[in-house]
Amino acid sequence: MLHQRLIEAxxxxxxxxxxxxxxxxxxxxxxxxxxxxxxVLPSNTRDVxxxxxxxxxxxxxxxxxxxxxxxxxGAVPVIGGIVLSFARMNRVLAYEPARRRxxxxxxxxxxxxxxxxxxxxxxxxxxxxxxxxxTIGGNIATNAGGPHCLSYGTTVNHVLALEIVDDRxxxxxxxxxxxxxxxxxxxxxxxxxxxLVTAAWxxxxxxxxxxxxWLATFPDVESASDAVSAIIxxxxxxxALEMMDAVATRAVEAAFSAGYPTDAGAVLLIEHAxxxxxxxxYEREIARIARERGANSxxxxxSQNERDALWAGRKGAAGAMGRIAPNYYVQDVCVxxxxxxxxxxxxxxxxxxxxxxxxxxxxxxxxxxHPLICYDKRDKKQVAAVIESGNEILRMAVDLGGTVSGEHGxxxxxxxxxxxIYTTQDLATMARVREVxxxxxxxxxxxxxxxxxxxxxxxxxx
Amino acid sequence: MTIESIAExxxxxxxxxxAVIIQGGNTLRGMGLPPMRADxxxxxxxxxxxxxxxxxxxxxxxxxxxxLRTLSTRLxxxxxxxxxxxxxxxxxxxxxxxxxGWLGPRRHLYGRPRDFVIGSIAxxxxxxIAHAGGMVVKNVSGYDLSRLYVGSFGxxxxxxxxxxxxxxxxxxxxxxxxxxxEGTRDRALAQFAHLAVAPSAAFWIEGHRGAVDGDDxxxxxxxxxxxxxxxxxxxxxxxxxxxxxRAGVPETRIVDAGARESFERIVDAYVASLGERSxxxxxxxxxxxxxxxxxxxxxxxxxxxxxTDTIVDAMNGDLLFRVSDLDSHAFGAKIxxxxxxxxxxxxxxxxxxxxxxxxxxxxxxxxxPDGLDRMRELKRQFDPGNILNPGRFVAGL
Numbered sequence: 001m002l003h004q005r006l007i008e009a010x011x012x013x014x015x016x017x018x019x020x021x022x023x024x025x026x027x028x029x030x031x032x033x034x035x036x037x038x039x040v041l042p043s044n045t046r047d048v049x050x051x052x053x054x055x056x057x058x059x060x061x062x063x064x065x066x067x068x069x070x071x072x073x074g075a076v077p078v079i080g081g082i083v084l085s086f087a088r089m090n091r092v093l094a095y096e097p098a099r100r101r102x103x104x105x106x107x108x109x110x111x112x113x114x115x116x117x118x119x120x121x122x123x124x125x126x127x128x129x130x131x132x133x134x135t136i137g138g139n140i141a142t143n144a145g146g147p148h149c150l151s152y153g154t155t156v157n158h159v160l161a162l163e164i165v166d167d168r169x170x171x172x173x174x175x176x177x178x179x180x181x182x183x184x185x186x187x188x189x190x191x192x193x194x195x196l197v198t199a200a201w202x203x204x205x206x207x208x209x210x211x212x213x214w215l216a217t218f219p220d221v222e223s224a225s226d227a228v229s230a231i232i233x234x235x236x237x238x239x240a241l242e243m244m245d246a247v248a249t250r251a252v253e254a255a256f257s258a259g260y261p262t263d264a265g266a267v268l269l270i271e272h273a274x275x276x277x278x279x280x281x282y283e284r285e286i287a288r289i290a291r292e293r294g295a296n297s298x299x300x301x302x303s304q305n306e307r308d309a310l311w312a313g314r315k316g317a318a319g320a321m322g323r324i325a326p327n328y329y330v331q332d333v334c335v336x337x338x339x340x341x342x343x344x345x346x347x348x349x350x351x352x353x354x355x356x357x358x359x360x361x362x363x364x365x366x367x368x369x370h371p372l373i374c375y376d377k378r379d380k381k382q383v384a385a386v387i388e389s390g391n392e393i394l395r396m397a398v399d400l401g402g403t404v405s406g407e408h409g410x411x412x413x414x415x416x417x418x419x420x421i422y423t424t425q426d427l428a429t430m431a432r433v434r435e436v437x438x439x440x441x442x443x444x445x446x447x448x449x450x451x452x453x454x455x456x457x458x459x460x461x462x
Numbered sequence: 463m464t465i466e467s468i469a470e471x472x473x474x475x476x477x478x479x480x481a482v483i484i485q486g487g488n489t490l491r492g493m494g495l496p497p498m499r500a501d502x503x504x505x506x507x508x509x510x511x512x513x514x515x516x517x518x519x520x521x522x523x524x525x526x527x528x529x530l531r532t533l534s535t536r537l538x539x540x541x542x543x544x545x546x547x548x549x550x551x552x553x554x555x556x557x558x559x560x561x562x563g564w565l566g567p568r569r570h571l572y573g574r575p576r577d578f579v580i581g582s583i584a585x586x587x588x589x590x591i592a593h594a595g596g597m598v599v600k601n602v603s604g605y606d607l608s609r610l611y612v613g614s615f616g617x618x619x620x621x622x623x624x625x626x627x628x629x630x631x632x633x634x635x636x637x638x639x640x641x642x643x644e645g646t647r648d649r650a651l652a653q654f655a656h657l658a659v660a661p662s663a664a665f666w667i668e669g670h671r672g673a674v675d676g677d678d679x680x681x682x683x684x685x686x687x688x689x690x691x692x693x694x695x696x697x698x699x700x701x702x703x704x705x706x707x708r709a710g711v712p713e714t715r716i717v718d719a720g721a722r723e724s725f726e727r728i729v730d731a732y733v734a735s736l737g738e739r740s741x742x743x744x745x746x747x748x749x750x751x752x753x754x755x756x757x758x759x760x761x762x763x764x765x766x767x768x769x770t771d772t773i774v775d776a777m778n779g780d781l782l783f784r785v786s787d788l789d790s791h792a793f794g795a796k797i798x799x800x801x802x803x804x805x806x807x808x809x810x811x812x813x814x815x816x817x818x819x820x821x822x823x824x825x826x827x828x829x830x831p832d833g834l835d836r837m838r839e840l841k842r843q844f845d846p847g848n849i850l851n852p853g854r855f856v857a858g859l
Contacts, residue, residue, distance in 0.1 A: 098655070099748050143602045154600060156609070157577045164833070172833040176574075177746045179563070179812060179856040180831035181618070181840055185576065185609030189602050209658060233518040235541045235630040275659060277693040334598040338518040366600045367519075406600040418604060422593065429592035430605045432843040436836060448604055455843070456588075 002058045006038055006082075009050040014041045014088070025083040026076065028068045030413055033076035036063065036083040043088050045163065045171060045198040052169035052196065055082050061445045064192040066107065066138025069130040071330055072411030074142065074191050078446040084196065086137050092116060093199060100204045101160060106137020106197050113202070122204040125152035128407070129315040137197050143189030145407035147240040147271075147314065150365040152205065154407065156188040163199035167438050171198070186433060191409050192444040194437040208273035211239075212283065213301040213310055216290040217264035221245050221348065221360060224266035225340040227293035228364040231286060232337045238286065240271040241365030247324070248317050248361040248372070255320035258313025259306060261297070268295075268364065269314055271307075317361040318372060325357065325374030331390050333397035334406030337367040346396045347371050354385040368406035369397070394420065410448045418450050431455035463508035465583060465591060465622045472620065472849075473589025475502055481852050484616040486527060486558025489550040492733055492742065492815035493562055494615060495826050498853030504620065506557050512536060513623060514597070521580065521597050523625040526557025542628040545572045549730045557621040563613025566729060567663040568687075570777045572629065575612065581625035582608035584618075587845035592619070599627045615855040618844040632662070632689035636699065637721035640686070640706060641679030641713050642666075648753060649709035650684060654776050655749060657705060659698035661777065663687040665728055666753075669771030669784075673734055674727045675717070682772075684711075687725045731773060732782050733815035739793045740786035741801070741816035741824065745808050748779040756781050758807055766800045768793075784815070798823055805829075827856035 006015045016022065016039040025039045026032050037060055042048045055062050061081035068075050077083055086107035094103040097120040104113060110131040114123040126139055127146035134144070140162070145154045152158075161175040162184055174183040187194055218224035224243055231241065244252065244267050249260040260267055268290065272282050287298050301307040313320075321328045335343045344360065347369070351358040362370040371393055375382045394404050394417050404410070404417040418427060430448075432455045434441070475482050481499035486506050506527035513523040517540040524533060530551040537543050547566020548559040560575055569575075581595030584607070594607035611621055642650060647666065654664050667674060668682035676683045688698045703714060717724050733742060747755050752774050763770045763785050773782040785800065787793035801824045804811055809829040813821070831837070834857055841848070841859050 098750050143606070145600055149600070153573060153577055156606065157573055166836070172836070174833060175831065178810070178831040179613075179827050180834070180859065181837045182563075182576070182609055182613050183833055183836065185606050185612070189606050194605075206660075229518065232520055235517075235520070237520070237629060275690070275694055275697075277697055278691055281691065281693070334600045336516070336519045336521070336598060338516070363600070367598055368600045401597055403596050403598050403601045403603050405602045406598070407602055409602045410604065414603075421596065421603060425590050426593045427604070429586065429590060429594075429607060433605050433607070433610070433840070436839045436843055456590075 002054070002060060003038055005054045006040055006051065009054060010040060010042060010047050014043065014047065025065065025085070028070045028073060028075040030071050030073040030411065031076055033073070033078045034080040036077045036080055039083045039085060041085050041088045045165065048084070048165045048196055048198050049169040049171060051082065051084055052165055052167065055442065056167070056169070061442045062196070063444050064141070064196055066135035066141070067109070067130070067133050069134045070138065070142065070411060071332065071408045072405070072413035074409050074411035074444070074447060076412055078412055086135060089198070097122060100206070101201055102204060103199055103201045104136055105199055106135060106140070108136050110134055110136055110139055117204055118207070121207045123207055124202060125149070125158055125205050126155045129318065136200060136202070140188050140197055140200060141190065141192045142407065142409040145363065145366070145368065147242050147363055150241055150363065151237050151239045156185060158203045159184055159188055159200055160203055161201040162187055162197050165196040165198050167195065167440065167442060191411060191447055193434060193447055195443060210276040210279055211271065211273045211307065212279050213307040214270045214283065214286065215260070215299050215301065215310065216268045216270065216295045217261050217297045218266045218268070218295055220265035221344045222341050223294035224268055225344045225364065227268065227290050227295065229338050229340050230289050230293055232365065234289060236286060238270050238365065239273040240269070242269040242314055243267070243360065243362055243364035244269070244314070244317065245360040247357060247359035251320040251323050251359065252313040252317050254323050256309070256313045256316055258309045260310070260313060264296070269310060314361070321359060321372050321374060325376065327375050327377045329373045329375065329386050329390060331371045331373065331393045332368070332405050332408040333393060333402055334366065334368045335397050335400045335402035337365070339400045340364065340367060343369060343396060343400055347393060350389045350392045354389045356382070356385055356389055366406065367402070412447055415448060416450050418448070427453045428455050465585060468504065468585045468620055468622060469589040469591050471502070471504065472585055472587055475849050476588050476847050479847050479849060481849050484620055484851055486555035487529065487550070487553035489548070489554040490558060490562045490564065490733065492735055492813070492817065494854040496822050496853070497851060506555060509622060516597065517542065519597065520628045521599070521625060522628060523597065523623060524556055525623050526555060526621045528556050530554045530556060530559060537628055538631065541631055543631040544578050544626050544628055546575050547729055549733045551726065556624055560612045560624060561614065561616045561621055563615070565780070567665070567775045567778065567780070571660060571662055576609050578626045579608045579612060579624060580627050582611060582621060583623035584611055585620045585622050587619070587847060587850050595625060597625050616851045617841060617855045617859050618850070620850070633691055634689070634695055635721040636688045636695050637717040637724045638686040638688070638702060639676035639715040639717065640684040640711050641677055642681040642683055642711055644680040646710045647681035650706060650711050651753060651776050653705040653709055657701055659688070659690070659694060659701060661686045661698070661702070662689040663725060664776040666774040666776055667728070667772065670731045670734070670773070673731045675724045676715070685724070685728060687721065728773065735815040735817055736786050737817050738790045738819060739788070740784050741797060741818060742782060742784040742814050743804065743811045744814045745781040745783065745811045746779065747781055749776055752779045752781050755808065756783070759783050759804065762803055762807065763800070766796050768796070768800060782814070794818065794820060801825055830857040
């Protein structure tokens, strides 16, 4: 019945029902869920609307999916249902270079937008490391960041308006420039639990006239993180400020030969984009702080090629971990930037306590940590140690006044961790928003909210 | 006053359905409709603690009644700022500015006020104290309730505390005032899209005599704010002068000492009202169509024999359009018809200032937004008894 109706509405080509197809959509980059009842690949907003209406009639939840690169189970069908892939909705619908904005479908790959606008010296700023495969819709769902959101801000700062298909299959627009509640802000970062984004107007930025990339090496992670805290405390916010420890740089060098030194305890990759006139003064100031905090070397990337190689290494760092361990788990927490040295110190201790290898490669300028914990999933004891150390890192972040997810989202993985940072009342307040848009809990169920969170009963208006 | 006492007050008001009118510095009182009911006035002015100043993290947590000037003075000690760019900064509060969804002229460069909000404590109508976000600059943990309260005009909750990220303040500022001779306006404004160093703000102004600096030429005047290092200012000055030269604009008056004050006077003028004799509209256009739309508004005002004072934000495309008459009776006789006619052309024009008694008959919020039924349901979830600022916001929210 379900399959029949979906095929009638979307065509056989857009509906997958064979078990081997369904199995491919039970996963994301974090985990595996149940086998979905069906996978649909809509081509336009009308298709999406039809799927929502059919799903509602059949009592099936909908799990929206971009590229499936999420790291916390956000795209996994935890209780089954229909997986709705936006892979075929990947067009740029409107492009207005003079107004520096574009309207895109959610399945458009992040990097493809910047590629398409480069001829007008414009770019789309949010740049998660997955940007060559992840989609703008998925980025919106998790309010994705990336190295350059340090100065440009995360996805929410770059979304102007959204087209939404709601739980009744009806379409409405949000717009940050209209009076009324900022539903754009509510939807960005809501991980597909409020409705389905079928188009997004996004802001484009002018490509900077000058870009410089520097590499500073440090004897250890502590001195490097100390330098980061000092740079931020001096009021200097570079365009990007990334750190890699020795484990990470060695893996990256082995994989990419990107130009990272393999004998340093830690490296800082620093980029500043802006006006040529300021570059020398900027460089002097950051280099001075780095040296004061113990940097043993400082160099500037001399060419575009050298810059690109360093960035390719940084963005491919997670992939490069495959060289040192069969499996890795990446944690994502964010701490206050002044507490980075303490956070890194604690992570090192946690790794030692559990006899695990950890690599640190992260957005240091934001205080957004990504410890990569290496393991072998065939070793049950090691798996248990990974889970325990991941939890200890979460607790550490909370203890330092930080949060349990900086940019990957809560998804399925971290829903219970929400109670570590929010009270029951805080969570119930969020649930009020869910109640408005998804009272049946049909959109991406079993995500974000810990088990048992309810919003307060609202009495009918007399 | 404490957050707990606000929670108690709201809880009590919710039980007996008493309407609560929320007030900060009262600087944007020209926005919104008059309240439908008003039983209790809740002023946030006593909620004025800087809760946590964390310059090493580039963050600060303030209570909602903290004045914008107090905040900027504190941040200036660290060489940082949060560019709210709201009028009357000495009186305006952080909470009020955010609740009103204020958008200022430097947002094209630094971002919107909402982009600086990283956390909040709000009190809901039933007295629930709800935290959202935190003190870190990146945080994807549940719904972004803090940003949802921004621009909600106090109809979802009372903002009690706001956590902000800060950015380095530009070291120097320079203001340019240019008189525009006949036939230069359009060419002069067209230059701004192409300047290598984007000005922090660029305005085309006509009228507002005495309230803001500069004198009108045959086609009004421009004021341009440059910010940055000395090296950048020097280069930007050269570029701006040659761009204006190409556009046929000869005179340039430069203000260095007092550049920011000069800029603030323009922002103040956004909502400067002539009491019962004026209404100010805000129209969100684009840099490439704001001038023709402004001309159409002006032509309409002339038909109604209304005087006009105009500010065009050339970088964002905002139009601030004040219509007035010397005589309040004459003004009252025609403003309703003008308002209708203006909204025929500009359905989204929003009133931001003016104290006319028949305000409630005007189309204060312009065309209602899309998704209104969902917004109404959101209101019902957060404030089922409709006690928070009832009737003030768009479409009865």
